[in-house]
Amino acid sequence: MNNLNPCESVQEKLSAYLDNELTQQEQQRMHVHIKNCPECTALLSELTALQSDVKGTLLEGIESMDSRSLQAIMQDKPARWLSAFGWGLLIIGALLLGGFFVWQFTTELLADNSVPWWVRFGILGFYCGLFLLFLGVLRQRLVARKTDKYKKVNI
Amino acid sequence: MQTTENPYLQWYPGALALARNLLGCHASAEDVLQTSISKTLGSSALPIDEAAQRVWFFKVVRNGCFDYLRDQKRFNADADIEEAVGFSDTPDLVDASQRQQWVRAALLTLSSEQREIIVLRDVNDLSYADIAHILQLNSGTVMSRLHRARMALRQALLMLEKSHPVSTQATSATSSPGGTHE
């Protein structure tokens, strides 16, 4: 019965022994005990078998999927560049078009003398306000996205 | 794997195994891995030596998984995940041996915390110090958590084997009538 205590303390460190993570001294002490103890030897060999079983099981079938996935990643890179380029063009186009119409609208409005000046400035202010609000929301979104990415990489 | 110059690709299979075990879904695990790999393409502040690169990569993959789970709002729905890790999503399971099926089933009885540490050590051969870095624990905790996880896995396997004592014999006998197995 006094054999139970050393076994318990050995078995607690059996995983670390198996993984060669103990100090040389501890590793040696464990080795001596295990050599003379069938129970600990049995548990050690069970854990060793379990370790390779887990590895075999979890890597099973990954190899074939792996090469396909790598291909996908490699093809993904130009695709991402293209889509970034596409978005860039789209935004530039939208800004130019928007700018053109805003310019047209304001010059026409300011030149139109049939409407009183304060109505003209009211309409102008209304549209400017809408535009600024839109910019504010856009900026919030962009900042949120950036900090989010930053978090993902650095935590 | 030598055809590409990205050093992170060598850890792809093990990292995919980790993501699968955390997410329980093969397709989303691959998504997370692709995102992680693309981060290694774009980022300029990558570690230089290989050991640090590896720890960094596993951290990125792990965080990617947790972000994914958070997005899916199933952070605590272990039951859902385990259902998915199981048998419906594993097309190649037919080829897996009885022992491998049991190992899979036994892994599902563990908490994802326990599965994670087993995958990091046994599939990826990471040192306790590296695992401590990745999981933000101290080495002593890694040691005891890993051991408890392995003992729990062993226990689960014993229970499974006890509850299906004959089926191994039956399947291996019918699957190889030529008698060339083992």
Ligand SMILES: [Zn+2]
């Ligand atoms: Zn003993």
